Amino acid sequence: MQSTKRQNSHDQYWRLSAFAVASKNDLLPFVNMGGYTALAKTITKDTVLGYAFRIECEQLCYFQCSDAELKRFAKDRGIDTPEGRFRRSAIIEVLEHADETLAFTKFLDLPPELRTIVYDYYLAVFPEVLRNPVQPPLTRVCRLLRTETLPMFYQRTTFQVRLSHGQYRTSPRLHMVGDCADFVLSLAANDRSMVRKLELDIGPSGKSADAKIVLASLGADGAGYEVVVSRLYETHRLHDESFKRTLENIKEAVGQAIRGIVEGKAAMTGFAMEDIYTLRAAIEQA
Structure with missing residues (x-):
């Protein structure tokens, strides 16, 4: 490599x-x-x-x-x-x-449960949160490995969706930022349905000084979810009561939105594009 x-x-x-x-x-x-x-x-x-x-x-x-x-x-x-x-x-x-120069040519002869252990080690070293990633090389080796590894990649990885009001903050509408929009919109519906965890990176101007506010995730079985304050760059503003109220409002709004998404489906197995739009709208109205 x-x-x-x-x-x-x-x-x-x-x-x-x-x-x-x-x-x-x-x-x-x-x-x-x-x-x-x-x-x-x-x-x-x-x-x-x-x-x-x-x-x-x-x-x-x-x-x-x-x-x-x-x-x-x-x-x-x-x-x-x-x-x-x-x-x-x-x-x-x-x-x-x-x-x-070591070569192991019998990998596909291993039982599926042993191959899964190898995939676990492979995925474990990836960063905790990924922005706009291409599918890792192991998912593109052959059809069998793709079938076995691609669901694990999407289900175990937290994907960041970057949202911004734009430079002048004159509109309440949040937009997906640049390459993030390209990534999210390019995902096939089947790929999005395998995603279990989203991090919503909300910055009024998309700059590094803005707050990383909400992490929204579904449980591995699709039934659970959580909403937490993820990261804050402007730590001095934690003492600002209005800022803290804004965070709590967003947290509650996203929580309600996810509850609605989960309860509105017979089996919540992952995110669809309309679910991402629902979360965005909840933040805009908070």
């Missing part, structure tokens, strides 16, 4: 960290904490970078293994070790190369 520092970008959130932009001196404490404490002072940045990626991928640090363990790893994996006297550095290099 390629690395990036833009973890929340719509097509970058699933990638590894951007270690490449860090200096060697910045990386050394990180790799030392990961067990690579016996590195030579003349080690190159590329080598340090390789160890940083091993830590990110949760691969074993062979420097912490005994000679007997290293020999056992090589034997169990059928790896040819260097001939002659035992050299730790040589066998570690061979094992690390084997890790980098």
